[in-house]
Amino acid sequence: MxxxxxxxxxxxxxxxxxxxxxxxxxxxxxxxxxxxxxxxxxxxxxxxxxxxxxxxxxxxxxxxxxxxxxxxxxxxxxxxxxxxxxxxxxxxxxxxxxxxxxRGDPAPAEILVERLPARALAVVLVGISNHDNMGAIFRNAAAFGADVVLLDQTCCDPLYRKAIRVSVGAALKVPFASFADTATFTATLERLGFSQFALSPSGILDIGAAERPAKLALYFGTEGEGLPRDLLARLQTLRIGMAEGFDSLNVAAASAIALHHFSKTGDP
Amino acid sequence: MxxxxxxxxxxxxxxxxxxxxxxxxxxxxxxxxxxxxxxxxxxxxxxxxxxxxxxxxxxxxxxxxxxxxxxxxxxxxxxxxxxxxxxxxxxxxxxxxxxxxxRGDPAPAEILVERLPARALAVVLVGISNHDNMGAIFRNAAAFGADVVLLDQTCCDPLYRKAIRVSVGAALKVPFASFADTATFTATLERLGFSQFALSPSGILDIGAAERPAKLALYFGTEGEGLPRDLLARLQTLRIGMAEGFDSLNVAAASAIALHHFSKTGDP
The missing domain is CATH 3.30.1330.30 (Ribosomal protein L30/S12)
Known part of the structure; x- marks a missing residue:
């Protein structure tokens, strides 16, 4: 040096x-x-x-x-x-x-997902605007072996200093990219053979009952409003069961539970 | 008003x-x-x-x-x-x-655990000194129905303004108390019939294989150093499996995974 x-x-x-x-x-x-x-x-x-x-x-x-x-x-x-x-x-x-x-020239999200192997775990974030949550989600993505993180246009920057710090450097390790339009990108993932699950407090299937598909895209939305309704209508929805009277889970905590669940479950 | x-x-x-x-x-x-x-x-x-x-x-x-x-x-x-x-x-x-x-007069931790029902989930924190982590753990404790949070003398204050805010008020809902000496308190929990599991990256049993006992005390330690060795030697230890090359999990994320696991699992 x-x-x-x-x-x-x-x-x-x-x-x-x-x-x-x-x-x-x-x-x-x-x-x-x-x-x-x-x-x-x-x-x-x-x-x-x-x-x-x-x-x-x-x-x-x-x-x-x-x-x-x-x-x-x-x-x-x-x-x-x-x-x-x-x-x-x-x-x-x-x-x-x-x-x-x-930063270099980031690859478009579409290119990144096309290059993924036959067994892949993609994290899709919509509206995550808090750098603590962004960093914590990257840390969980790295800990549980997610292959890629994909961000809509309203997400904050994973390379913001605080996000990198909270991620303990995971933002420098897990590949990520932004996509322009969520509906278009969801269609791309479907064409590539991804099963697409959205985490939502109103999800239909309890996450404990969900099996791991070979190619899985997991969607997480902003804490207050959650994922947009029209998006939830197009995806399979998963809920994390909670206690009565306090059904409030931080999105990073939800990502830890969901990524842990799908990383440990074997191939179907 | x-x-x-x-x-x-x-x-x-x-x-x-x-x-x-x-x-x-x-x-x-x-x-x-x-x-x-x-x-x-x-x-x-x-x-x-x-x-x-x-x-x-x-x-x-x-x-x-x-x-x-x-x-x-x-x-x-x-x-x-x-x-x-x-x-x-x-x-x-x-x-x-x-x-x-x-604040009122807080009940001693020993009294709090003696009053717990036959099926109970206690969270025991040792050395959690970061208010973000403290608040996030309380939020998870509330979301997954923990009955009580017990704190050693080196933990920070759950009623600090920021900890309450991060807990989304869970610090005002889930009963908590401090204990004086960890070894003595662990002996109290054992006498009361609690199974005691400590989360640790070096844990012997994968958490996915751990069944829920009726009375469970779950120990979480500080992020850097983890739980003290002499404590780990006295408890059953659980690990959360992670990806190779990035085995780093925030303690609040670990609490989300562990509390979710034990809250959904039925009686033995």
Whole structure:
């Protein structure tokens, strides 16, 4: 690695790290910010996204040698003390580990699902606009071996810093893509032979009774309103049985239960 | 209800609502803050905790009539405009719905578990120090009918404002109590006839193969370090099978899977 000490917060070489929080909201020209040790490790080891540079607090450097060696030898690793780093980032970086990744050209969702093998598990998200939920769903998708996550146009960005952090890096590991129109995309999945199940509190079949098809697409909707009615009418619907008087489950919790159920169930 | 308009941010009648965020951290003399419509509804309807007052943004009042009628007729409902409310709370209260609850004298954990029926599901938490996880676990406990949540001394406070909010009010519904010493408490549960399962990535039995005993205590530990070794050695251990290369599950997600599994499984 190429260690570069940074003493001046206005050093143009670390401009990508300026005001991390503010710039999260306005985008960063095809880049994203990865934060923390586990996330940095996944960024450098999965190879899904190119890493542009890392920015490390000087007293964290020793503990990161094994991880940073996964990067090319000319990979720039900027190093600064706490005060300089906090001034650049715009808030207190207690983790002291940042990196910039490059989004690249995302494959269209249709291409991604066409390339899936004969046994595949796809997660389809409609209207997931909360970064905590997005990150948690990716973490569950990775833990239970989902092959791909597909997002409608109203979902938030899985590469937002907080979503990546909550996903514990799963957003850098599980392939994902956006689709333009939900009805069209559902038709594509059907043509490709996917069984399509939608999780819904009003679902017809209890999830415990649902068998795992070889190619399965699992739909999750936003917490308040759930999946759109016209979509539910076209799909098989599954419910997760709950206690009377408190039938309220977070969408990430629902994804954990559903993905665990279908990942452990064998081929039909 | 007793509607009381508030025009002056220094009005002593709303002193309990001053600087909500700061005072969360230092405690509030046996009180807690409930926030949001669903949480207010649970506070007033479950009766587990006494409600002392509510503080409502004037333009939210009309939509809360049905909920506020659940309170006694002399229940003080302070009402203010946005500017006054924000100045009192110390930050922008976009929900505009607050209430103060009274903690009361919590029953010792030992008493709580002795009173449980012959078929009971107890959640035991050790070292859960993150309010998001605490709230999410309570939400899952309520959704899957757990009878009680029991906390060791290193757990965070379920009545912290954010934990209540993330629990969607479940922290005001599911009875909970703290115990002093984990080994002693585990012995108490054993004496009372509880089967005791600990969730652990290194668990011996896959959770899918575990049957539901009539009286079940389910242990969950902190995310990083998991449950203490000496505790795991005394309990039956369960694992949740995960994909190779990403065996990382959030503790709240683990609780969703485990509670769902044991709530749906019938008596042995």
């Amino acid at each position: 190429n260690l570069i000490p940074i003493d001046d917060p206005r050093d143009p070489r670390v401009a990508a790290y300026l005001d991390i929080r503010e710039r999260d909201l306005v985008g960063r020209h095809g880049r994203f910010v990865a934060e923390g040790k586990v996330v940095l490790d996944l960024l450098l080891s999965t190879g899904r996204f190119a890493a542009e540079s890392a920015f490390i607090l000087e007293n964290r450097l020793a503990g990161l040698q094994a991880i940073l060696r996964k990067a090319p030898s000319d990979f720039p690793v900027y190093v600064a003390g706490g005060e300089v780093m906090d001034e650049i980032a715009g808030f207190h970086m207690h983790r002291g580990i940042l990196a910039i990744g490059v | 007793n509607l009381i308009p508030i025009d002056d941010p220094r009005d002593p009648r709303v002193a309990a609502y001053l600087d909500i965020r700061e005072r969360d951290l230092v405690g509030r003399h046996g009180r807690f803050v409930a926030e949001g419509k669903v949480v207010l509804d649970l506070l007033l309807s479950t009766g587990r905790f006494a409600a002392e007052s509510a503080f409502i943004l004037e333009n939210r009042l009309a939509g809360l009539q049905a909920i506020l009628r659940k309170a006694p007729s002399d229940f003080p409902v302070y009402v203010a405009g946005g500017e006054v409310m924000d100045e009192i709370a110390g930050f922008h209260m976009h929900r505009g719905i607050l209430a103060i609850g009274v």
